[in-house]
Amino acid sequence: MVELVPNLLRQEMARLAEQDARIDGRGQFEGREISLETDCLYNAEGSAKVTMGKTVVYAGVKFEIRTPWPDRPSEGSLMCGAELRPVAHRKYEPGPPSPESIELGRVVDRGIRESGCIDMNSLCIIPGEKVWGVMIDIHVLSDGGNIFDACGLAAIAALRTAVVPAERFDVGDDYTLSVNGTPIMASFTRVGGRYVYDPCEEEELGGDERIHITIGDEGHLHSLQKGLRGVFTPQEFAEIFEVAQTKCAELRKIVAKKEAN
Amino acid sequence: MGGYGDVQLLRDDGLRLDGRKLDESRPVTIQAGILPAADGSAMVTHGLNVAVAAVYGPMEAHPRKIQRQDRAVIDVRYNMAPFSTSDRIRPGFNRRSREISKVTAEALESVVLVERFPRSKIRVEIEILAAEAGTRCAGITAASVALADAGIPMRDMIVGVASGKIEDTVVLDLDKAEDNYGQADLPAGILPNTGEIAFLQMDGDLSPEEFDLAMEYNFKAAKEIHEIMVDALKARYEGGDN
Numbered sequence: 001m002v003e004l005v006p007n008l009l010r011q012e013m014a015r016l017a018e019q020d021a022r023i024d025g026r027g028q029f030e031g032r033e034i035s036l037e038t039d040c041l042y043n044a045e046g047s048a049k050v051t052m053g054k055t056v057v058y059a060g061v062k063f064e065i066r067t068p069w070p071d072r073p074s075e076g077s078l079m080c081g082a083e084l085r086p087v088a089h090r091k092y093e094p095g096p097p098s099p100e101s102i103e104l105g106r107v108v109d110r111g112i113r114e115s116g117c118i119d120m121n122s123l124c125i126i127p128g129e130k131v132w133g134v135m136i137d138i139h140v141l142s143d144g145g146n147i148f149d150a151c152g153l154a155a156i157a158a159l160r161t162a163v164v165p166a167e168r169f170d171v172g173d174d175y176t177l178s179v180n181g182t183p184i185m186a187s188f189t190r191v192g193g194r195y196v197y198d199p200c201e202e203e204e205l206g207g208d209e210r211i212h213i214t215i216g217d218e219g220h221l222h223s224l225q226k227g228l229r230g231v232f233t234p235q236e237f238a239e240i241f242e243v244a245q246t247k248c249a250e251l252r253k254i255v256a257k258k259e260a261n
Numbered sequence: 262m263g264g265y266g267d268v269q270l271l272r273d274d275g276l277r278l279d280g281r282k283l284d285e286s287r288p289v290t291i292q293a294g295i296l297p298a299a300d301g302s303a304m305v306t307h308g309l310n311v312a313v314a315a316v317y318g319p320m321e322a323h324p325r326k327i328q329r330q331d332r333a334v335i336d337v338r339y340n341m342a343p344f345s346t347s348d349r350i351r352p353g354f355n356r357r358s359r360e361i362s363k364v365t366a367e368a369l370e371s372v373v374l375v376e377r378f379p380r381s382k383i384r385v386e387i388e389i390l391a392a393e394a395g396t397r398c399a400g401i402t403a404a405s406v407a408l409a410d411a412g413i414p415m416r417d418m419i420v421g422v423a424s425g426k427i428e429d430t431v432v433l434d435l436d437k438a439e440d441n442y443g444q445a446d447l448p449a450g451i452l453p454n455t456g457e458i459a460f461l462q463m464d465g466d467l468s469p470e471e472f473d474l475a476m477e478y479n480f481k482a483a484k485e486i487h488e489i490m491v492d493a494l495k496a497r498y499e500g501g502d503n
Contacts (some may be wrong), residue, residue, distance in 0.1 A: 042309035042391040044344035054297035058390060060344025083352055086338060087386035089298045090317045094338060097352075137343040137352075141313060141388065142296040168347070201298075 009206035010192075017192025023202050024053075029243045031198040034251070036153065036258050038161045046162025046177070050154040053200055054144020059154035060137050061162040061177075065169050068124070068131045076123020076131040080109035082138040082151055089143040103227065108138065108152050108185070110223035111214030112159065117181035125171050132164065134177070145200040148212050149251075152185030157255050183222050184251045185214045186244035190230055195240050197247060213241060215248040268442040270427040277427075279436060286422075286434040286482045287395075291402070291493035293410045299386075301411025303493065305403040308436060309393035311345075314403035315386045316411040322382035333378035337366035339400055341389040361397050362387075368450045368460035369404060374414040383413060394440035398423050401450050401460060406490050410497060416452070418490055419459050420483040423448040424475035431471050433478040447475045451483035 016023060026032070032053035041047035044060035051057075068075060082105035086092045112118070123132040136159055138151045162177040189199035191207040199207060209230030214223040226232075270278060277283070287308030296302035299315035306312075322328040327336075339361040343350050369385060385407070387400040398421030405418040425435040426445040435443055445467045450460025467475065 041311060041344065042393060043346055044391070047344065056296055058342070060342060060390075062344050062349035064349065081343075081352070083343075085340065085386065085388070086317075086384065087296075087299075087313070087315045087340075087388050090300075090320070090384075135343070135349055137349070139342050139344075139388065139390070141315070142298040142302075144297050 005205055009202065013192035013203070013206045015192070017194050022191075022196060024200055028194065029197040029247075031247065032200070034153070034254060036157055036254055038157050038258055044158070045165055046158045046160070048154045048157035048161065050150045050157070052144075052146060052150045052198070054142060055147055055150045056142035056144075057147060057150040057154045058139045058141060059151070059158040060139070061158050062135045062137070063165055063169075064133045064135070065125065065130050065171070066133045068128060072120075073128040074124040074131070075120035076133060077120065078109075078113055078118050078134045078136075080112060080136040080138070080155055081105040082108065082140065084140055084143070088140040092143070103225070104148060104151060105138065107148065107212055107214075107223060107225045108155050111152060111183045111185055112136070112156060114222040115181050115183035115214070115216040117156075117179050117183060117216075118159075119178065119180070122178055130171070134159075134162070143201070145202075145204050146187055146198050148187045149185050149198060152183075152214065153251060153255070156182055156184070157258065160255065160259065181217050182252045182255050183214050183216050184248040185212055185223075186247040187212045188240045188244075190232070195232075195236060197240075197243060211237070211240060213244040215244060217252065219245055268438070270439055270442060271430060277432065278438060283430060283432045284478050284481065286485065287436065289486050289489050291406055291489050293406050293493045293497040299407070299411075301407045301409070301413070303403045303406035303410060305399045305406070307395055307399040307402070308434075309391055310396050310399045311389070311391040312396060312399035312403045313388045313390060314400065314407035316383065316404075316407045316413065317386075318383040318411075319378040319381040319413070320384070322380055327382070328380045331379055332375040333373070333381045333383050335366045335370045335373060335375065335383050335385060337362045337369065337385045337387065337404070339365060339387040339389070339397065341392060341396070345389045345392045361400070364460060364462070365397070365401055365404065368401065368419055369408070371459045372405075372415045372417055372419055372452065373408065374416065377414060383408075394435055394437045395423055395448070397421065398448050398450075402486060402490065406493055409494055417454045417457075418452070418487065419450040420453055420486045420490065421448065421450055421460070422479045422482040422486065424478040426465065426467060426471060426475070431474045431478065433482055445471070445475075447472070447479070449476070449479045451480060453483050453487040456480070
């Protein structure tokens with residue numbers, strides 16, 4: 001479905017930006033309230049629910065046993081996919097995975113994979129014969145803006161609670177998956193000419209390009225993605241990168257706090 | 262039905278493996294209005310099942326060929342999340358989900374006052390997040406509450422319930438083991454106010470007497486769950502800030 005972007009909304013966004021204001025009253029780099037639940041779904045080996053404003057996202061982790069790739073006989077695999085099903089918004093239609101959902105899944109996948117938080121060799125059962133395939137499926141239930149950050153957070157939180165179901169597959173005792181790190185994504189959208197953190201639905205509708213930054217525990221970059229039509233300057237990136245460092249550290253604390261309980 | 266037959270599902274004290282009585286349902290919780298992007302929504306937990314429903318519309322029906330001149334069409338999609346079952350499900354429709362979607366849509370079209378919205382479409386999206394036998398019933402219950410939450414006029418809500426047979430004994434609300442190793446399953450969609458049935462399926466083996474008892478259990482459960490549905494809607498609109 002093609003979204004009609006009313007010029008009035010874009011004009012209003014520009015007017016608000018001039019006054020350093022946002023349509024929902026937040027500051028330029030102020031995020032919405034976040035709630036995180038983990039281990040909330042029977043049958044998923046790890047699960048998480050993230051609510052950010054009007055956005056609601058679930059992630060679930062499943063395991064399968066597969067034959068390793070011939071050139072990497074002792075490495076398991078990790079796959080992260082996202083579904084933007086019609087449940088999430090009236091703009092989503094049924095059918096094969098859309099380019100948007102593929103991008104979403106791949107950006108989250110890269111952030112987790114490239115952070116190295118999963119040691120692929122630790123997923124080996126019998127070298128050359130049996131390895132674990134880890135699958136993170138992300139299910140967006142309500143798209144109220146910035147589903148990227150919500151999906152990234154749900155995915156890593158679910159992964160960090162995952163228990164390897166070895167007993168069910170008859171290859172030993174169940175054990176907690178070893179995850180060494182908490183990569184976190186922070187997303188920015190140009191609204192009214194400037195970047196804002198954690199855009200809401202109206203800001204995405206009346207805004208321009210977006211930038212997604214995934215940062216690991218050490219403050220290193222692990223994935224970047226620029227999406228939609230628009231350009232930005234290195235100075236603009238430097239500013240939001242600095243904000244992203246702070247935001248990712250805060251979100252990492254939310255995950256740690258949940259795990260400590 | 263699995264029909265393995267030799268698996269013990271009733272304990273020596275006559276109760277079921279999880280301690281339930283023969284006519285006892287698993288615990289049910291319902292929340293209305295949980296998905297802000299939707300026009301109406303609900304989450305139902307029934308035992309370990311988790312079903313979520315979102316309603317969009319009434320909206321323009323497109324493509325045009327699906328339009329009905331005299332009424333709205335109800336477009337239902339029942340879908341199981343990849344992580345909802347023991348073995349991961351590959352995303353996408355399969356024969357089972359298509360059939361459930363079809364009969365659920367037909368059940369809902371029997372209660373929604375569709376003639377009020379000619380040429381339009383009402384979208385009902387049912388997502389199963391966790392499955393432990395009985396997901397289609399939890400989905401119907403969730404869809405009914407979501408439709409009411411969306412303000413869509415209905416003659417009655419439909420309550421999804423099921424009874425079945427294990428060890429030659431009729432029981433209410435089969436859990437996963439009972440579904441796998443039992444002898445019959447009888448899911449029904451009941452209109453608690455009118456006493457009518459809008460949805461019915463069955464597989465396995467039931468005598469006419471056993472069918473009557475199973476339906477009696479279903480009506481009893483529908484009454485109980487209906488109260489929880491009404492409470493969820495009342496809780497949603499208490500305070501009047503919605």
